[in-house]
Amino acid sequence: MKAIVQDEYGEAAAVMRSDKIDEPDVGAAEVLVEVVVAGVDRGAWHLTAGLPYPVRLAGYGVRAPKDPVRGREFAGRVAAVGSDVTTFGVGDEVYGVGEGCFAEYARAEVSKVVPKPKHLTFEQAAATPIxxxxxxxxxxxxxxxxxxxxxxxxxxxxxxxxxxxxxxxxxxxxxxxxxxxxxxxxxxxxxxxxxxxxxxxxxxxxxxxxxxxxxxxxxxxxxxxxxxxxxxxxxxxxxxxxxxxxxxxxxxxxxxxxxxxxxxxxxxxFVSSENAADLAAVSALIEAGQVTPVVDRVFPLNETAAAITYMRDGHARGKVVVTI
The missing domain is CATH 3.40.50.720 (NAD(P)-binding Rossmann-like Domain)
Known part of the structure; x- marks a missing residue:
């Protein structure tokens, strides 16, 4: 699959590149998602730069990234489900928090995924989770x-x-x-x-x-x-x-x-909790018309580094997203 990868920590423009890598394996309680749009949150910059240093001690790799693909929020379609997953089926439109979302496919724990609100675009949905x-x-x-x-x-x-x-x-x-x-x-x-x-x-x-x-x-x-x-x-x-x-x-x-x-x-x-119950509560507010995701700019996948830099520099009015 096509993905944006990095082999070392640093500023996005210096360390990120497009590459072809294997699709991720899916665990028993995970889903494989065909990513349509990925969100760019502040954490994407932290994990790309490896800063501040305690971020590296949280399991992401001390000297270099353990996982070469960044991106942790997505909107897309279920491509495969783990053996223990009963709540979603192939083709379901979903959004949530996953791992390696700046790629054509990403894996996500089913406990962090919910159905995409029907009236939201994939861009709006990807801007939402984190x-x-x-x-x-x-x-x-x-x-x-x-x-x-x-x-x-x-x-x-x-x-x-x-x-x-x-x-x-x-x-x-x-x-x-x-x-x-x-x-x-x-x-x-x-x-x-x-x-x-x-x-x-x-x-x-x-x-x-x-x-x-x-x-x-x-x-x-x-x-x-x-x-x-x-x-x-x-x-x-x-x-x-x-x-x-x-x-x-x-x-x-x-x-x-x-x-x-x-x-x-x-x-x-506080450190936020990534869970489906609270994301469903957000969906309810969206469906009630009380919350609408604000999307500033949409970048193509090959401009992911530019999207991260744009967000880091404080230019974004709301969220920035990346289309796959």
């Missing part, structure tokens, strides 16, 4: 957003952010979104009640205090973020890159967790 799961769990499980609460979302125009705005609105929150000038109209169009352009406005100038702050795209200090919260408010740090090669922002998240027991506010970090 970013929407992260947003849902940040809003629902970590911030525990309730109707009428004031929620601030920093980094509202990216993959996770566009889903977080819509999910918080679906839960009845009053959402203030933070983004750059060129993305203000987009964020308004997906339902944000208020938009702050961080390039021209001080994020705290309005003196509003929020019940929950989701920091998806920033390196603001904990002190600054706590000033934006109500005394009993909740801060959820979602990603928030700093560019460090060793910790890359994880140090700030760890400081938040260590500080939390000593202050009235709840300061949290």
């Amino acid at each position: 970013s929407a799961l992260t947003a849902l769990q940040a809003v629902r499980d970590q911030a525990k957003v309730q109707a009428g609460q004031k929620v601030l979302i920093i980094g509202a125009s990216g993959g996770v952010g566009t889903f977080a705005v819509q999910i918080a609105k679906a839960f009845g929150a009053v959402v203030t979104a933070v983004c750059s000038t060129t993305k203000v109209d987009l964020v308004r169009s997906i339902g944000a009640d208020h938009v702050i352009d961080y390039s021209t406005e001080d994020i705290g100038a309005n003196r509003v205090r929020y019940d929950a702050v989701l920091d998806i795209g920033g390196g603001r200090s904990l002190t600054e973020l706590r000033r934006l919260l109500e005394p009993k408010g909740t801060l959820v740090i979602v990603g928030s890159e700093t560019g460090g090669r060793w910790l890359g922002g994880i140090d700030r998240q760890l400081r938040a967790v260590l500080l939390s027991p000593f202050v009235s506010q709840k300061l949290t970090m």
Whole structure:
């Protein structure tokens, strides 16, 4: 099959190339998916670059990638099923989280796959799994957003952010979104009640205090973020890159967790759970018309490196996807 592969860690343009490789073997509880479109999430860059270094210790290879194919979210059709799989059949249209999705075929655990919502395009579906799961769990499980609460979302125009705005609105929150000038109209169009352009406005100038702050795209200090919260408010740090090669922002998240027991506010970090139950919950929000995936650009498979670079550099309005 045709795939985008890499033999070493580095920037996508330098290490990725197109090649022909064998189709992946499918385990008993897995499905083989004919990938129609693959999503490009922030993790695609981390796994390509091997940064920050702890990423390599998570089973992906210390000196070089164990698996040469990147990409972990997809929309496509089931091509084969493992011996224990009874929920899907060949030809079913599905989306979810898999391994090696920048290729014509990818394998996925059946516990991370659900039927594709019928009215979504494959491009929209591929843009959804990882970013929407992260947003849902940040809003629902970590911030525990309730109707009428004031929620601030920093980094509202990216993959996770566009889903977080819509999910918080679906839960009845009053959402203030933070983004750059060129993305203000987009964020308004997906339902944000208020938009702050961080390039021209001080994020705290309005003196509003929020019940929950989701920091998806920033390196603001904990002190600054706590000033934006109500005394009993909740801060959820979602990603928030700093560019460090060793910790890359994880140090700030760890400081938040260590500080939390000593202050009235709840300061949290989390790692999203990739599971079919929550992805089905996302599908329900999509089918109810409360959430619509935002797709910025569609790249062909042979331009996967350019897609990753475009996303990494912060250009994306919503998600970037790759057609196979």
